[in-house]
Amino acid sequence: MRVGVLGCGAIARIHVAALRTIAGVEVTAVADVVPRRAHAFAAEHGIPHVFADVELMLAGGVDAVTVCTPHAAHEAGVLAAARHRVHVLCEKPLANDVAQAKRMIVAAEGAGIRFGAIFQRRFWPAAARIRAALDDGRLGPLISGGVVARLHRDAGYYAEPGRGGVLMTQVIHHIDLLQWWLGRARRVTGHRATLANDRSIGVEDTAGVLIEFASGAIATVQAGTTFRPGLGVQVWVSDAAGRTAGVTEYPEGVGFTDVWTVPGEPPPILRYEPGRTADLPLADVHDRLAPFHAVQIADFVAAVRDGREPAVTGRDAFHSLEIVEAVYASSRTGRTVELG
Ligand SMILES: NC(=O)c1ccc[n+]([C@@H]2O[C@H](COP(=O)([O-])OP(=O)(O)OC[C@H]3O[C@@H](n4cnc5c(N)ncnc54)[C@H](O)[C@@H]3O)[C@@H](O)[C@H]2O)c1
Structure with a gap:
């Protein structure tokens, strides 16, 4: 299988390393809007074909493409893949907004x-364990859940263009877990603000959210990138019989069962890591997540080969984006948002 990589940044490296471990897969092409980045990346990773444009890369002949561009460019990559009938694996969040995501899915x-x-x-054993317990009836029906995310991102992080807020960029992962376990959300009430950073970062560094699920279950999300040092994330669920299961992510990138x-x-x-008083550099966070990226990328390749759906589809990824967008709307209007 010939795979092309779109966007040659930090996450593309993880994709290339993971793809290289899969028998029969070759990374044959890369494309980036900044040609010098694409050439340097191709030289470093020994990738034969370099393009400045996704259309040219897709026309050049690949069987699948992974989209590792910033959020705002995901739609263009996925629509181009669809036009060329090339299978596509897209980084999170699916898009900047629900309208883009719908066009991508269609x-x-x-x-x-x-x-x-x-x-x-989702591929952390601690997270998959909760889904498995729900599937075989050892846990559930769920009635409540929550996320507490106390993270740190500094001014340097926000100085890079295109960084999303704490909900869209970091905690969308944990909102995804919450709705993977609790099912579809039906109502969202929330508030977001920029409270510790200069408002010119343009995105939220603090948010509080109430989610009501179609099942009647109720969950809350408290999220911030304002903690020094970051204290990690907890995500948990509980059922009508009082059984509770949770995952703590600490340090960032490492998820373990904290309540069972x-x-x-x-x-x-x-x-956990007693005595830790400093945040991991972002590259170290990515290193800790890379094995799970690799499992998911291998699942995607197997899905293409076996003619089945991947473990996480674009449709699945839509739901967490829908919740985050609903928080933004609720924060703007002061009202609860009903999801379709
Ligand atoms: N799954 C995870 O845990 C995780 C972690 C970090 C980032 N991400 C996601 O991965 C994506 C990329 O993040 P990153 O940190 O690698 O970003 P980055 O800024 O390091 O790299 C992005 C690359 O895309 C290129 N690019 C921008 N617009 C483009 C376009 N229209 N066409 C082609 N190339 C384009 C840039 O020149 C750059 O080389 C983001 O969506 C981000 O949210 C996921």
Whole structure:
């Protein structure tokens, strides 16, 4: 299988390394709007074909493409893949807004291609364990859940153009987990603000959210990138019988079972790093997540080969984006947003 990579930044490296471990897969092309970046990336990774434009890369002949561009450029990459009938795996968040995401899903489904979206935290054993317990009835029906995200991003991080806010860029992963376990959301009320950073960053560094699910379950999300040092993220769910299961991400990138009160099963093995007082550099966070990126990328390749849906489809990734967009609308209007 010949795979092309669109966007030659930090995350593209993880994609290339993961693709290289899969038998029969070759990374044959890269494209980036900044040609010097594409050439340097291709030289570093030994990739034979370099393009300044996604259309040319797709026309050049690849079977699949991974979209590793900033959020705002995801739609163009996926629509181009659909036009060329090339399978596509897109980084999170699916898009900047729900309207873009809908166009991407319609185009991919119309073209009959596989359309996957990266949410690699679903592949943490601690997260998959909760889904498995729900599937075999050891846990559920769920009635409540929550996310507490106390992260740190500094002014240098926000100085890069195109960074999303804490909900859109970081906590969308944990909102994805929450709705993977609790099902579809039906009502969202929230407020977001820029409180510790200069407002010119243009995105939220603090947010509080109430989500009501179609099942009647209720969850809350408290999120910020204002904590020094960052204290990680907890995401948890609880059922009508009082059974509770949770995952803590600490340090960033490492997810472990922190709560597990399913009767008859052993208590969680807690893992943490006592004495840690500093944030990991972002590259180290990415290194810790890379094995799970690799599992998801391997799943996508297998889905293309086997003619099945990938574990996380574009449609699946739509739901977390819909919740984040609803928080933004609720924050603007002061009203609860009903989801369709
Ligand atoms: N899954 C995860 O845990 C995770 C972690 C970090 C970032 N991401 C996501 O990965 C994506 C990329 O993030 P990054 O940190 O690698 O970004 P980056 O800024 O390091 O790299 C992006 C690259 O895309 C190129 N680019 C921009 N617009 C383009 C276009 N229209 N066509 C082609 N190339 C274009 C840029 O020149 C740059 O080389 C983002 O959507 C981000 O949210 C995911």
